[in-house]
Amino acid sequence: MLIVKNLSKIYEGGVQALYDVSFEVPKGQFLAVIGLSGSGKSTLLRCINRLIEPTAGKIIWDGVDITAATQDEMRYIRRKIGMVFQHFNLVLRSKVITNVLAGRLGYVNPAWSLINRFSKEDIQMAMKQLERVGIADKANHRADELSGGQQQRVGIARAMMQQPEMILADEPVASLDPVLAHSIMQYLENINKEDGVTVLCSLHFLDLVHRYADRVIALNEGRLVFDGLPEEINDQKFKEIYGKDAERVG
Amino acid sequence: MFTNKKYRAILRSIGVGLAVLFALVVYAYGFQVTKVNLEETRSPRRQEQLVRILRALARPDIFTYDKIEVRVEQPIMVPCPAEGFVPPSVDPDEPYLVVEPSCAAPGETVTISGFNFEPNTRGPIAFIPPSEVTLQLGTMEVDANGQFRVEVKLPKRSEEVVQYIRATTRENVGPPKLTKTALDTWEKIVETIFLALLATTIGTILGVPLSFFAAKNIMRDVKSPLISIALNILSIPVAILIGINITKVINDLTTRFVFSGWGELVGFILGPLLFVLVFRWAVPAVEDQSPTLGLRVARVASLLLSSTLLVTSLKFLSNLTIRAGDFLMPRLGGWSFIGKFVRDLGDILGMLLVVLVAAAIAGIFSNIADRIGKKIAYKLPVIPAKVITMVITTTAFASLLILIMAGINWFYQLNNPVVLYWYPGGIGALLGLATSIKLAPKDDLPVGIVIYYVSRTIWNGLRSIEALVWVIVFVVWVGIGPFAGVLALSLHTIAALTKLYSEQVESIMPGPLEAITATGANRLQTIVYAVIPQIIPPYISFTMYRWDINVRMSTIIGFAGGGGIGFLLYQNINLLNYRAASAQMLAIAIVVAAMDYLSSKMREKFV
Numbered sequence A: 001m002l003i004v005k006n007l008s009k010i011y012e013g014g015v016q017a018l019y020d021v022s023f024e025v026p027k028g029q030f031l032a033v034i035g036l037s038g039s040g041k042s043t044l045l046r047c048i049n050r051l052i053e054p055t056a057g058k059i060i061w062d063g064v065d066i067t068a069a070t071q072d073e074m075r076y077i078r079r080k081i082g083m084v085f086q087h088f089n090l091v092l093r094s095k096v097i098t099n100v101l102a103g104r105l106g107y108v109n110p111a112w113s114l115i116n117r118f119s120k121e122d123i124q125m126a127m128k129q130l131e132r133v134g135i136a137d138k139a140n141h142r143a144d145e146l147s148g149g150q151q152q153r154v155g156i157a158r159a160m161m162q163q164p165e166m167i168l169a170d171e172p173v174a175s176l177d178p179v180l181a182h183s184i185m186q187y188l189e190n191i192n193k194e195d196g197v198t199v200l201c202s203l204h205f206l207d208l209v210h211r212y213a214d215r216v217i218a219l220n221e222g223r224l225v226f227d228g229l230p231e232e233i234n235d236q237k238f239k240e241i242y243g244k245d246a247e248r249v250g
Numbered sequence B: 001m002f003t004n005k006k007y008r009a010i011l012r013s014i015g016v017g018l019a020v021l022f023a024l025v026v027y028a029y030g031f032q033v034t035k036v037n038l039e040e041t042r043s044p045r046r047q048e049q050l051v052r053i054l055r056a057l058a059r060p061d062i063f064t065y066d067k068i069e070v071r072v073e074q075p076i077m078v079p080c081p082a083e084g085f086v087p088p089s090v091d092p093d094e095p096y097l098v099v100e101p102s103c104a105a106p107g108e109t110v111t112i113s114g115f116n117f118e119p120n121t122r123g124p125i126a127f128i129p130p131s132e133v134t135l136q137l138g139t140m141e142v143d144a145n146g147q148f149r150v151e152v153k154l155p156k157r158s159e160e161v162v163q164y165i166r167a168t169t170r171e172n173v174g175p176p177k178l179t180k181t182a183l184d185t186w187e188k189i190v191e192t193i194f195l196a197l198l199a200t201t202i203g204t205i206l207g208v209p210l211s212f213f214a215a216k217n218i219m220r221d222v223k224s225p226l227i228s229i230a231l232n233i234l235s236i237p238v239a240i241l242i243g244i245n246i247t248k249v250i251n252d253l254t255t256r257f258v259f260s261g262w263g264e265l266v267g268f269i270l271g272p273l274l275f276v277l278v279f280r281w282a283v284p285a286v287e288d289q290s291p292t293l294g295l296r297v298a299r300v301a302s303l304l305l306s307s308t309l310l311v312t313s314l315k316f317l318s319n320l321t322i323r324a325g326d327f328l329m330p331r332l333g334g335w336s337f338i339g340k341f342v343r344d345l346g347d348i349l350g351m352l353l354v355v356l357v358a359a360a361i362a363g364i365f366s367n368i369a370d371r372i373g374k375k376i377a378y379k380l381p382v383i384p385a386k387v388i389t390m391v392i393t394t395t396a397f398a399s400l401l402i403l404i405m406a407g408i409n410w411f412y413q414l415n416n417p418v419v420l421y422w423y424p425g426g427i428g429a430l431l432g433l434a435t436s437i438k439l440a441p442k443d444d445l446p447v448g449i450v451i452y453y454v455s456r457t458i459w460n461g462l463r464s465i466e467a468l469v470w471v472i473v474f475v476v477w478v479g480i481g482p483f484a485g486v487l488a489l490s491l492h493t494i495a496a497l498t499k500l501y502s503e504q505v506e507s508i509m510p511g512p513l514e515a516i517t518a519t520g521a522n523r524l525q526t527i528v529y530a531v532i533p534q535i536i537p538p539y540i541s542f543t544m545y546r547w548d549i550n551v552r553m554s555t556i557i558g559f560a561g562g563g564g565i566g567f568l569l570y571q572n573i574n575l576l577n578y579r580a581a582s583a584q585m586l587a588i589a590i591v592v593a594a595m596d597y598l599s600s601k602m603r604e605k606f607v
């Protein structure tokens, strides 16, 4: 169970990206986060694993106060939270397998990983994750030789190496061909349904929300403006979320 | 309206006029201070000199030939005998002389023509009496066709027998050979290239780690509470002291107890083995949760013990290498410099050991201090945390200022206990107390940014002083020669590369950094997995670029006593030996151009 309580974030320049956001996510839920760009979706997701320091509010996950954890403790918290990014964020000059193994860094001893040594089990596990997303044959290619869709699958495999209990996906399909979007979303769905991993996924297209999410929250200029089921988003709610000029297409 | 326009036009004209006048004054003053002297450039004496130098420069002193003397003789009778004198016939394919007339009275003038001589040579014309005491009559200059014609006056002595006219020239024989200057230039240019190589290597080895401290995006997030900083201030000097002493003890023990190379060999092999065994236990590959305190202490203790063993075996390695070098040196003959290099490597390892040990212990202490500090700041209730912070910060700041004062005292020899201890101690304590009262124990201070600015300032300062100036400093320390040049260039290279490298670190893609951090990796892991792969190509390219620059710099570093080809060039210019200087300038041009080409080719490959 993830509890976000009165979360606010003011950036150094004075931009307030989140205003007093509160919501809860039960274990195993697929939660979609929607909103226009600039509404604070990325900020919200990054506050949860403290890639961004929240200005105020609390985040409690399975009883542990993430906002109160020291940097050392964050290592143990973060390794249970996988993250998938809009721009994949692979280390392009490294091999695919190295990118996937990087997901284990929170577990292996720093002294060993510094000389690029991973255990046999970790390497086997990495190969298994690559098989699961269907690109085991690319393991020894450099990451920049892969297409966008393939890179995102490596990103998912890397997140899965953490054996996560929660995955934060920040617009995972926004920079992909719409045709590829479903295949990536299906991997996330699969991870959510089969492994029981909680997924928080920010999305642009409402059709994807309807197809994959158990529940939706919506942000508008940093404020939580909707919290409910995907089918509850009617035309009026839609205008509240996306502004009155928005046209519903999906 | 119209007048207004006109008025403005006039104003503009005045403005332009003033600007021109100002420029005139500026350039006039420039001519004055740089002592522009056109008279001098036109003076015939200077021009003659210039021509001479330019001609000398155009003929670099590189090749020479073996020479032989070619003597060509023709008989002559002085005075003419009654029956007249017919000279013997000559071989028209060989060099030969024609004397007209073929006999003459003493003191008369005869014309001597030469044929088939080596073109464009010169040499003496001599008269050979029967006593074989040669008398020089004049000199000849052979034209491009191998001929010459001179008029000489015969000596005033008569003989009954045939005497001879001899023309001597020197001819080149065999293939061209390198001159002494060329050989010296070659030796020095090799020295120059290696000087640049060493400086670049040292600069790179030190510049790579230092560049991370000068990169804002890495240092920005390094924050610590006040107490961690204070504990660091207290523990790092202690750690360095301990490191120095441990090395000293190890040095003493190894020199006292192990005499034979075999004993050292055994020690050198056993040390790392034990270390690896202990390391495997103390640093497990996977850690599921934070270890307990007891386990941690046991691990740290055993690591310390085995590290001591490791250091000892490194010392053995250093001794062994020196031994090996000593063994090789007399046996390698012309290659004995390799033995010397091995010996020097051992020596360097021995010298570095103390630095390594001190740095390692300082690192460990700093890490522990940081953890303890954070525990106190974040986990203790506010009141005890505050009290402990106050006490430790006060002590730390006082000690820090006393230490700094000791450094100042070393330069100025004040030696006054009040100034040395009480002032800095008191001021430091007050500063520490004030800071710790003002800040809450949990406040995170931006240590990283402070380190970032301090290192930026240091490197910018060092970089702004040219290597040529540093040479002068190092010549005082290690004497004139290439070693001073290596040190000076290294220092400048470290400063320059640290800046170039750190800019590369700052411009990496932040995405992978964020992704690796999100997996729970610590800072060092993040650097190894997200930063280093991204910076390898620019680092290689900048290192090449720097080597290129260092080759250029090392060609002139000899002007200030730093070794390399500059030294020869400087000497030859001062000795007015322009043909030799020309050879050296040619060598510099070739090497610099070659490096330029090579480095741009290599950089193309890596970027």
Ligand SMILES: Nc1ncnc2c1ncn2[C@@H]1O[C@H](COP(=O)(O)OP(=O)(O)O)[C@@H](O)[C@H]1O
Pocket (backbone or CB within 6 Å): A011, A012, A013, A015, A016, A017, A035, A036, A037, A038, A039, A040, A041, A042, A043, A044
């Ligand atoms: N590092 C930052 N510094 C300052 N402002 C930022 C920063 N990152 C995002 N913002 C601002 O915060 C707001 C929310 O941004 P973001 O969380 O990226 O929204 P979304 O992901 O929904 O597009 C925007 O107005 C954006 O300009």
Ligand SMILES: [Mg+2]
Pocket (backbone or CB within 6 Å): A038, A041, A042, A043, A170, A171
């Ligand atoms: Mg975003």
